[in-house]
Amino acid sequence: MIDPALVRNLVGAEDTIIALATAPGRSAIAVLRMTGWKALEIAGMHVDPWPLNARKTSLCRIFESGHGQMLDQALVTVFITPDSFTGEDLVEISSHGGHYVPARILGALIASGARPALPGEFTRRAVLNGKLDITQAEAIGDLVDASSGAMHRLALGQLDGGLSRRIALLRADVVALEALIAYDIDFPEEDDGPIPRERIICAASSIIESLDALLATVPAGEVVREGAVVVIGGEPNVGKSSLFNCLVGQSRAIVTEVPGTTRDAIEGFVETDQWPLQLVDTAGLRETQDTIERIGVKVSERYLGSAHVVVACGDSKDTLDRTLGILGALSSAPVIPVRTKADLIFNRELDGKQPVEGNEPRYQPIWFSAETGEGRSQLLASIDEALGSTIGITVAEYPVLMRARHIYGIQEARNEIGHFEMAWTDEKLPAPVAAVHLRSAVISLESLIGAVSSEDVLDRVFSAFCVGK
Ligand SMILES: Nc1nc2c(ncn2[C@@H]2O[C@H](COP(=O)(O)OP(=O)(O)OP(=O)(O)O)[C@@H](O)[C@H]2O)c(=O)[nH]1
């Protein structure tokens, strides 16, 4: 729980706040939410019939004030403290949509004493009233911002308390370690003798292992947020842009029979079963005198250098072999060989090699055709597999660290326990001094799950929220 003094000190925490919870504009309905200790009193001045049963939606008429002009017919639901999203009395009005009607209702309720809510103020109150911890509140922001299946799955897992529970368990482990040390400090001469040093080192190591396992999810979190960079590379005219368009599902990149058509990197969004991808079409790799194309090739090389996965394209065995040959120097990412224009090859067994026994290919390319769509799902599945191997986990494994705040908090805790373990092993510091590191680790972990949250942490978390959330 948050320190009650902090709640009292927050400017405006006593106000009853109101906001449009749905996006403004033309729509069938709009949802207005009002919360605070005066929410019922204010709603009572405008809603008829009144009072309403809690948590039961009723069809009501909404008036300007008292028995003034009727503004709308709306569905109204009342939630009584503490059984509401914010933990305070809360009234939810589903009015007709558009700009005018919701604005009139909003204006009427503000005239009766409600204040327009600040961005994220509803969720902030939910945190301050102990309905959500701060990590779950962040998950709400991520859920609203989710633009891929992976982000959606992770945000839901986090909202469900997955990450919070894991951090709470880690915190409990550190506190248990503190207790062991305290026993050692307070009763060094007890009958059983001091706590064996190895037992304490072992407990610290196991906590470090768990923290490292969480930190190992950072690359996965980055990929979920930003998308994995998948770069399509190859010689000019092999069908890179056609493959890009086929994966993206629209004609984004210009395709012509002229080699050197693509001059700049083009990015597109694609989702696989597991990951969001930032797919990049690049200029064909070749030596050229053309200044613009040369710059394009440099850009391609830069993208290849930062790729999570490279899709190497070739429309013949030779072009693909050459591309695979130079990619090693340009990228350390896993490379998926793709034989493009597969619809033009009539005998794949004989393609590019003599049918000599024992002359097996060094790699098995994916046969791909932008004309027929052949190989599309196989390529996406291979990208998933390659990403799983570089990132080390699948998104089905929860929790994953996605925010800088979480990474920083876990890293801080990891450093403190590391310092403690070192001091304890080397017997360099007296026990009470070494224990200070454990306390710092506990504080870092608590800052993540809101057991202690200062106002500026709350400000930072909620500044990215929208009004009404
Ligand atoms: N039949 C067939 N033709 C293809 C296929 N993919 C590409 N092409 C043709 O190959 C030519 C080059 O295709 P692009 O996609 O522009 O090739 P690119 O690798 O992006 O070329 P640059 O941008 O010049 O490097 C075009 O005439 C395409 O129509 C395919 O799967 N089947």
Ligand SMILES: [Mg+2]
């Ligand atoms: Mg191209």
